[in-house]
Amino acid sequence: MIFVRLTESEKKELEEFRKQASSKNSEKSLMVLMSHDKKSPVDIGSLLKRNPHTVRLWLKRYIESGIEGLQRRYSQGRPRDKRNKIAPIIQELLKLSPLDYGYQDRVWTIPLIVHHLKTKCEITVSEDTVTRFLKDLDYSYKRPSKTVSATAPSREEKQKAVLKIISEIQDL
Numbered sequence: 001m002i003f004v005r006l007t008e009s010e011k012k013e014l015e016e017f018r019k020q021a022s023s024k025n026s027e028k029s030l031m032v033l034m035s036h037d038k039k040s041p042v043d044i045g046s047l048l049k050r051n052p053h054t055v056r057l058w059l060k061r062y063i064e065s066g067i068e069g070l071q072r073r074y075s076q077g078r079p080r081d082k083r084n085k086i087a088p089i090i091q092e093l094l095k096l097s098p099l100d101y102g103y104q105d106r107v108w109t110i111p112l113i114v115h116h117l118k119t120k121c122e123i124t125v126s127e128d129t130v131t132r133f134l135k136d137l138d139y140s141y142k143r144p145s146k147t148v149s150a151t152a153p154s155r156e157e158k159q160k161a162v163l164k165i166i167s168e169i170q171d172l
Contacts, residue, residue: 002059004035010066011036017067028058028070035059082125083133089121090133106149110134 006014011033018029027048034044041059045052061069090113098105098112101120105112110127117123117130153161 001040002035002056002063003038003040004032004059004062006032006036013067017070024072025070028062029067031055031058032062032070082123082129083136086117086121086123086125086130086133089117089123090130091137094139 014029014033018026018033027050031044031048031050034047035041039047041052041055044050045055048055058070063069093101093113093116094108098108101116103112103116110130113130114125114127117125
């Protein structure tokens with residue numbers, strides 16, 4: 001059973017903290033004060049309509065860290081595990097054209113990068129993850145336009161190439 005023993009100065013400090021702090025912090029300091037008055041975590045939980053596990057958590061934090069332990073600890077958010085894993089891969093991808101990797105596109109797109117990561121590297125990531133990673137690297141990206149490239153062959157050149165392929169097939 002957890003009971004907190006307070007000195008007079010700690011008790012006054014908690015009572016002051018209760019007056020100036022938010023309602024959440026006030027409630028946590030009340031839990032500690034009630035524990036000092038020999039109330040069990042189960043009794044405190046039922047009086048404050050909190051789970052006894054929660055009461056024990058805050059009492060343990062107070063015992064370990066004092067009033068600082070009653071402050072809420074905010075997490076940094078989701079770990080960047082996937083971004084760290086795909087970082088070197090994407091940086092290498094962007095050095096070359098998708099044509100060099102066997103794709104028929106000339107420009108890397110986010111869906112194409114996601115597809116490449118999934119099929120070639122066996123890493124499943126969302127388009128948002130890739131977008132955030134590119135933004136972190138200060139890459140500027142936009143959708144490729146659907147216009148014909150200036151270096152694309154003309155219609156006549158294409159017809160000649162097709163006729164040449166047909167004649168080669170016929171010769172076989």
